Amino acid sequence: MRSVVLRAFVHVHRVRAHRTCTDRRHPPALPAGREKLTLLHVVRRAVDDPDDRAAPRGPLRTLVALLLSAFVLVACSGEERAWERVHHEPGAALLAIAHTNLGTFAVGADDGTSATVLHAEGGDFARVAVDVRGTLWWVAEAADGSVALVGEGPTVLRTTDEAWRTAERWRAEPVEGAEGTTLYGVWEGTNERFAVGGDVLREEARGVLLRRDASGGWAPDPRVASEHLEGALFKVWGRADDHVWVVGERGLVLHFDGTDWTRVASPVRTRLLTVHGAEDGAPIVVGGASNGVLLEHEAGALVEHSPEWMPTLSGVFVRGGRAVVVGSDGVVLHRARGEWLLDETTTATIDFHAVALRSDDTIWAVGGNLTSPALDGGEVWAWR
Secondary structure, eight states, rough: HHHHHHHHHHHHHHHHHHHHHHHOOOOOOOOTHHHHEEEEHHHHTTTOOOGGSOOOOHHHHHHHHHHHHTTTSSSSSSSSOEEEEEEETSOEEEEEEEETTTTTEEEEOOSSSSSEEEEEEESSSSSSOEEEOSSEEEEEEOOOOOOEEEEEEEEEEEOOOOHHTTTTTOOOOOOOOOOOEEEEEEEEEEEEEEEEEEEOOOTTOOEEEEETTTTTTTTETTOGGGGSSSSOOEEEEEEEEEEEEEGGGOEEEEEEEEEEEEHHHHOOOOOEEEEEOOTOOOOEEESSSEEEEEEEEEEEEEEEETTTTOOEEEEEEETTTTTEEEGGGEEEEETTTEEEOOOSSOOOOOHHHHOEEEEOOEEEEEEEEOOOTTTOOOEEEEOO
């Protein structure tokens, strides 16, 4: 009962904070149904199984965390910037976004005609034609400036500065040893390039960790021990060729030191969805099932800093001293002065899946109806 009351308190404050800031800055009105939807989710989380979380915190610490989230963040800070929906893709959820030297790309589900690829360069997003069916799950810029997309198939598509100016923008790269799987993440350094994935629909399916060879083809990395591939792998990120991280099912975290892949002790056993880090290489990991999970690398170990009563956290991005996390129900978290605080200013109701910080300090997030079999309702939101 106590948890239900506290969750309801946070919800009420969020609505009031929004209305107060609406009076000051006159952003778009709160969408109809937002209050009801959020309250339904509050009730749902009250009865969720908490077993995928670490040991619960004490009631005093819980209340302090809630009050910090409710009152300290940027709800009415007087900043001129605000969240706005900048693109709607009704037929396909959007699952990844990246700012590259070729512009901003967002990718997502198949809307019945092809995989979804959007591109913007100093203006609005426009659909880019790709001759690929199925969902594309990630987009990333390589160290050499090329841009890679990965997804179902398994599929790897690549464009370069030269190819982007031609009619044949995208080139499919060959993938071996991963038949019937989906690639969920890709990261490409100077000499080491990795893609990860699996098949979440088959419990017995093993994860895949692919390495790109000199010829441009992809094949399983033989340096990965078999016991590290018991479940799907979802994302890969690295600071350099000798400092790469992978996350996946059942709390799996792997680290590559330039020679070997080793397993890193994790404080949770739930699904870990995304990893990203700062220039010093310290990663932040997010995920969760019924409750969001957030891990930070501190003093050589992963430590849990999961905010209370958060839904699944799917995206994280770090630039300089700033870190932003996004998740289901339009949740956005900012790290400020060592605390993770709930953003009270966004009115998004979709499930966010990915986030990116641009060099101009703007925040971009994408998502859609991620719990719907149709995987539709894609949106791009920007804080600028």
